[in-house]
Amino acid sequence: MADLRDKLETLNTYIGFREPPIDVVGLANLLGIKVYDAPWPESVSGKIQKDERKGGSSGFAIFVRESDPETRKRFTIAHEIAHYVLHEHLIGDGVFDDAMYRSGLASNVERQANNLAADILMPWSYLTPMINGKTAKDLAETFNVSEQAMQVRLGIFA
Numbered sequence: 149m150a151d152l153r154d155k156l157e158t159l160n161t162y163i164g165f166r167e168p169p170i171d172v173v174g175l176a177n178l179l180g181i182k183v184y185d186a187p188w189p190e191s192v193s194g195k196i197q198k199d200e201r202k203g204g205s206s207g208f209a210i211f212v213r214e215s216d217p218e219t220r221k222r223f224t225i226a227h228e229i230a231h232y233v234l235h236e237h238l239i240g241d242g243v244f245d246d247a248m249y250r251s252g253l254a255s256n257v258e259r260q261a262n263n264l265a266a267d268i269l270m271p272w273s274y275l276t277p278m279i280n281g282k283t284a285k286d287l288a289e290t291f292n293v294s295e296q297a298m299q300v301r302l303g304i305f306a
């Protein structure tokens with residue numbers, strides 16, 4: 149089990165050497181996690197679980213609802229990566245996130261995962277210098293996130 153500091157260092161180094169949009173599958177792979185599509189109903193977004201057969205070198209695999217829009221899949225993958233980085237000790241047999249990113253874990257734990265997912269997808273180091281004169285829609289395209297996710301990041305609530 150890699151400790152939190154090692155994981156955050158891997159994550160920050162990865163992000164620091166890239167341009168947006170951040171490749172979240174590449175980040176997962178670097179952390180030793182494999183990512184798969186799954187044929188789920190609309191009520192389920194993603195899952196992270198220990199998986200001896202399908203897991204990467206960390207032992208974990210992420211599954212994401214294959215028919216979700218790309219921006220949503222990217223957020224889901226970032227959210228599940230965040231569970232691995234921050235909450236590996238809580239994952240147990242697996243964490244199943246519904247469409248609202250509720251899983252049975254405490255709501256503050258889900259909030260932490262959403263916050264780190266936003267940090268992965270929309271790092272302030274790239275976002276801040278770009279904000280001036282751009283709309284949330286422009287920035288959402290640059291970072292390949294939903295306009296809604298960018299509005300939340302920017303503190304704009306429609």
Ligand SMILES: [Zn+2]
Nearest residue numbers: 245249251261
């Ligand atoms: Zn979650």
